[in-house]
Amino acid sequence: MTPQPAAPERQRDAERTKAEILEVAQQEFARHGYAGARVDEIAARMRTTKRMIYYYFGSKERLYIAVVEKAYAEVREMERSIEVEHLAPVEAIRTLAALTFDHHDAHRDFIKLVAIENIHEAEHIRKSQALANLGTPVLDLIALILDAGRASGDFVTEADAIDVHMLISSFCFFRVANQHTFGALFGRDMTAPEHRARLRAMVGDMVVAYLRGTGA
Amino acid sequence: MTPQPAAPERQRDAERTKAEILEVAQQEFARHGYAGARVDEIAARMRTTKRMIYYYFGSKERLYIAVVEKAYAEVREMERSIEVEHLAPVEAIRTLAALTFDHHDAHRDFIKLVAIENIHEAEHIRKSQALANLGTPVLDLIALILDAGRASGDFVTEADAIDVHMLISSFCFFRVANQHTFGALFGRDMTAPEHRARLRAMVGDMVVAYLRGTGA
């Protein structure tokens, strides 16, 4: 982030235009779903025109895939920045749960894109080479914590890293993704500050209790 | 289900036609989302015509709302049939978790409709009078189990019925709703028989461990 002293401010800047398209497209797709999103609407909300969307991305579908790829890349970037190796197993897993919670809380558009992609049975991300090669750093991290926890005797569980990731993700994802129907049917806004704080602690308690093996 | 001896087999039957429209529409909406669903496609998959959809439901949106109302009504019906009052608290909650798991497993279209409705921020179910009055029998049931569990000393938790419902639902919902992206990214099919059985047990272990309060 070196501050350019008097930015060039080119009128024509491919990178800026592409980035702006992706950002607006992400909002549009997240708000309306793939079929409900309007290419014209994306164009109208920018300083560029619809022509540029097709110039850079070729089609609505390829634009959508680019949006999803970018969103996933950001998640992986965040996962890679997690540092919990210096913590004891119980604290490490609790911290990981809290960070996952915070990440879901902060990236509503990403959550919606994942939900949309699942409605289409992941047909788009399966087409994406970029996503297949992203790797899953968080799984390695969880595996390390689980091994340490079993060695120290804190954890008594047969669950593997994928299970634990699923356990944490399901809680965090559901709270954000289903907030609207849940709120409408049960009269509770899971994203309101008081519930947010309580549920953030709850996901840690839940996963630790489970890993300690007292539910069997 | 009294078997009619030589069914009347009317050529014109409003109820049958309406029911068929709802069934096909449920599939179409679940598969493609609200915007992606095609009224013409729904009509093409039936013995009736598109005109009848408008004759009975008025608009694509009102048809969609009718589909969602019917799906939710079936869930509530199932919830009302749960009988666990004769069980000890730990077994009661474990049974409830397993039944919830089975229900999510068996109603994929419903799961997708809920996901779709959340993408649209529940704007449709908020319009529905029928859904506001459905009630939530499962919450009363959980409240009873929680009280019994606290009285018996099995449960040491501050969580209320809505929290516990959310805990169980999030796990069961995520496994089905996110199976496609999860499978594509982590290479594990959470709906494959071996994982299905394992995860079914896991949701019970998880909620019991949490309620016993050993995670704090």
Added chain:
DNA sequence: TACCTAATGTACGTACTAGTGAGTTACGTG
């Protein structure tokens, strides 16, 4: 400075899609 090309704007075409107008037929009722 002349030139070339990436980047951009304008206007339009084609196909689709929700919704409808108007006419037709089954079927319960008196």
Added chain:
DNA sequence: CACGTAACTCACTAGTACGTACATTAGGTA
């Protein structure tokens, strides 16, 4: 069996949405 109405068919329209042909310009380079 006549009749009225609910149930149904067919053909059509108006508007929309993705995508593109063509014209234009900025800005780097020789």
